[in-house]
Amino acid sequence: MSETLTLPSPAKLNRMLHIVGQRSDGYHELQTLFQFLDYGDTLHFTPRADDRITLTPPLEGVDTEHNLIVRAARLLQNACNVTCGVDIRLDKQLPMGGGLGGGSSNAATTLLALDRLWNLGLSNDYLATLGLSLGADVPVFIRGFAAWGESIGERLIPAQLDAPWFVVIHPGIGVATQTVFSHPELTRNSAPISMARAVEGGRNDCERVVRMLQPAIGDALDWLDQFGSAMLTGTGACVFCALTNRAQADSILHRLREEKNEGRYRDWQAFVARGCNTSPLHTALEECRSNMMS
Structure with a gap:
C-alpha cells in the first residue's frame, strides 16, 4: 500500500500593500509584506503507479481540471516527464476569494509535495519559477519565508x-481581484518606501475601493477596528487585526460569537x-526529512 504524504497549506496575510505603478502589460507594481499563519488547508498525497491525477472532494463552483492543485500537479508532471500520478485529498478550511492565498498555497504545497513524492530533487528556485506561471503569490509559498515582495509580488x-x-474575519462574501485592480479609483501611484519603513506599519491601497464595492467588508473592518488596527489582506474579502496575545484574540472571537447569537453578523x-x-x-517538510534520517 502506498504511503500517504500529509502536509499543511497555510494562509498568508499581506501586512501592508502599496500599489506604486502599473506596467504596460496591465499588471500592477506592488510593495507588500507577506507573513504566514499557523492556520490553513491540509493536503494528502498518495502516489499512483499510473499517470492519473485525481482530486477529492470537488470544490463547489470550480471545475476540477481548473483547480490550481490539479494544474500544479500536471505542470510538474509535464515539465519533468513524470510517468506516475497521484491521488490528492483536500481538507479545505480557507475561504475562497478571501485574500489569504488559499489557491496559491494549495499549488505550492502540491509542487513541493510531488517533488518529494516523485523523487525529483528540484530546487526551490526552479519550483518558484514554475509556480509563478500559476499565480503571482505561489513563489512566496514555495520559498517559505516571510518576505518583502515587490514587482507583482514575486x-x-x-x-x-x-x-x-x-483575529481574521471573512464577511461571507467574495471579492474579484480583477474587479479591484481594474477599478478607475484604485490608487496606483503610492510613493515607493523601504522595507524597513514598511515593517514599521503601512496600509492596504485596495481598501478604499473594496469598501466601495462591498460595504459589508467595510462593516467588518469597522467592527474589528474597535479592538486594534484592522486591515484588509490582499484584495479581500478577509480582514484582520494583530493582537498581543492569544487571550486577547480569543476574547474578540468570543465577543463576535455572542453578537452572532444575538442575530448580528450571521x-x-x-x-x-x-x-x-x-x-x-x-x-513540516523539515520534520519529514529529519524523521527519514533518524
Whole structure:
C-alpha cells in the first residue's frame, strides 16, 4: 500500500500593500509584506503507479481540471516527464476569494509535495519559477519565508516580522481581484518606501475601493477596528487585526460569537491564528526529512 504524504497549506496575510505603478502589460507594481499563519488547508498525497491525477472532494463552483492543485500537479508532471500520478485529498478550511492565498498555497504545497513524492530533487528556485506561471503569490509559498515582495509580488526578500496573534474575519462574501485592480479609483501611484519603513506599519491601497464595492467588508473592518488596527489582506474579502496575545484574540472571537447569537453578523466566519516567519509547510517538510534520517 502506498504511503500517504500529509502536509499543511497555510494562509498568508499581506501586512501592508502599496500599489506604486502599473506596467504596460496591465499588471500592477506592488510593495507588500507577506507573513504566514499557523492556520490553513491540509493536503494528502498518495502516489499512483499510473499517470492519473485525481482530486477529492470537488470544490463547489470550480471545475476540477481548473483547480490550481490539479494544474500544479500536471505542470510538474509535464515539465519533468513524470510517468506516475497521484491521488490528492483536500481538507479545505480557507475561504475562497478571501485574500489569504488559499489557491496559491494549495499549488505550492502540491509542487513541493510531488517533488518529494516523485523523487525529483528540484530546487526551490526552479519550483518558484514554475509556480509563478500559476499565480503571482505561489513563489512566496514555495520559498517559505516571510518576505518583502515587490514587482507583482514575486520579487522576494526575507523579512523578520513580529509574530503576533491575529483575529481574521471573512464577511461571507467574495471579492474579484480583477474587479479591484481594474477599478478607475484604485490608487496606483503610492510613493515607493523601504522595507524597513514598511515593517514599521503601512496600509492596504485596495481598501478604499473594496469598501466601495462591498460595504459589508467595510462593516467588518469597522467592527474589528474597535479592538486594534484592522486591515484588509490582499484584495479581500478577509480582514484582520494583530493582537498581543492569544487571550486577547480569543476574547474578540468570543465577543463576535455572542453578537452572532444575538442575530448580528450571521454570515461572518472568524478564526484565531499566530503569525509565522517560517511557513508551517516548510516546518513540516523539515520534520519529514529529519524523521527519514533518524
